[in-house]
Amino acid sequence: MSNEYTPAKVWVNDAVGGNQWANINSPESGARYEKKLPKGEHALQLHSLGTPNGQKVTILLEELLALGIKAAEYDAYLINIGESEQFSSGFVDINPNSKIPALTDKSGSEEVNVFESASILVHLAEKFGQFLPKEGNARTKTFNWLFWAQGSAPFLGGGFGHFYAYADEKQEYPINRFTMEVKRQLDVLDTQLSKNTFVAGEEYTIADIAVWPWYGNLVLGNLYDAAEFVQVRTYKNVMRWAKLIENREAVQRGRIVNCSWGEEWQQVVERHSAEDIDTVMKLRV
Numbered sequence: 001m002s003n004e005y006t007p008a009k010v011w012v013n014d015a016v017g018g019n020q021w022a023n024i025n026s027p028e029s030g031a032r033y034e035k036k037l038p039k040g041e042h043a044l045q046l047h048s049l050g051t052p053n054g055q056k057v058t059i060l061l062e063e064l065l066a067l068g069i070k071a072a073e074y075d076a077y078l079i080n081i082g083e084s085e086q087f088s089s090g091f092v093d094i095n096p097n098s099k100i101p102a103l104t105d106k107s108g109s110e111e112v113n114v115f116e117s118a119s120i121l122v123h124l125a126e127k128f129g130q131f132l133p134k135e136g137n138a139r140t141k142t143f144n145w146l147f148w149a150q151g152s153a154p155f156l157g158g159g160f161g162h163f164y165a166y167a168d169e170k171q172e173y174p175i176n177r178f179t180m181e182v183k184r185q186l187d188v189l190d191t192q193l194s195k196n197t198f199v200a201g202e203e204y205t206i207a208d209i210a211v212w213p214w215y216g217n218l219v220l221g222n223l224y225d226a227a228e229f230v231q232v233r234t235y236k237n238v239m240r241w242a243k244l245i246e247n248r249e250a251v252q253r254g255r256i257v258n259c260s261w262g263e264e265w266q267q268v269v270e271r272h273s274a275e276d277i278d279t280v281m282k283l284r285v
């Protein structure tokens with residue numbers, strides 16, 4: 001392995017790289033241009049994209065709607081991160097971290113902005129009293145795995161996915177390092193799922209909803225075209241669980257919201273009512 005790069009005394013932002021994700025960030029936070037966000041009629045206004053972090057929220061919202069909770073109706077607007085829409089003044093006002101997903105909840109006496117996907121999951125689960133045990137060990141175990149997902153998935157996405165799938169040059173050192181970590185995480189999950197039906201126990205919770213879009217999609221072959229490289233079939237319990245979750249109708253609905261790529265039946269670019277999803281799902285042959 002060669003290493004021809006010697007870091008300068010002081011880092012400067014002269015990174016080169018032609019891939020679509022190489023240059024969207026800069027070391028400065030904050031808005032880059034003035035633009036208001038669109039507003040819909042529902043109390044819940046989501047600004048997101050159908051990546052795994054975005055899918056977590058739309059899957060939960062669809063699960064809540066499937067239970068007949070009408071107050072979970074939402075408007076979902078697309079934030080195209082490849083076009084720098086996360087840096088508009090309107091988006092930065094609701095999430096100073098400039099990353100999807102972000103939600104405004106206007107249902108209370110004062111509206112509240114919620115960012116970080118896990119914070120949105122907890123906010124909605126508590127608001128509607130669903131998918132998060134109310135007390136005791138079951139609640140703690142759900143938080144264990146919810147936080148595990150938030151801490152672990154960046155190694156899968158920002159680490160493994162970036163270097164294996166997106167980086168211009170395939171470099172052995174980062175690919176080795178992150179593949180090892182992803183396989184270790186899959187083994188952790190596989191062991192846990194050998195003892196329980198769901199990630200945090202016998203109940204389907206927001207922990208499953210946080211973990212599935214990353215590790216479920218990975219083992220089902222929907223992420224980074226890496227199923228063979230990572231040998232996902234060896235994680236039999238993860239595979240069993242991934243299919244179980246995938247079979248839920250709310251998951252099939254939520255995972256295609258704010259998606260602007262893939263097949264026609266996978267693209268609900270904006271969602272304002274159930275019909276927006278129904279219409280697109282009917283295109284599936």
Ligand SMILES: N[C@@H](CCC(=O)N[C@@H](CS)C(=O)NCC(=O)O)C(=O)O
Nearest residue numbers: 051053081098099100101116117118
């Ligand atoms: N920890 C955050 C991560 C969110 C995140 O990384 N979002 C990505 C898309 S999956 C994003 O918006 N990237 C845009 C950027 O980095 O500028 C969460 O869970 O909400």
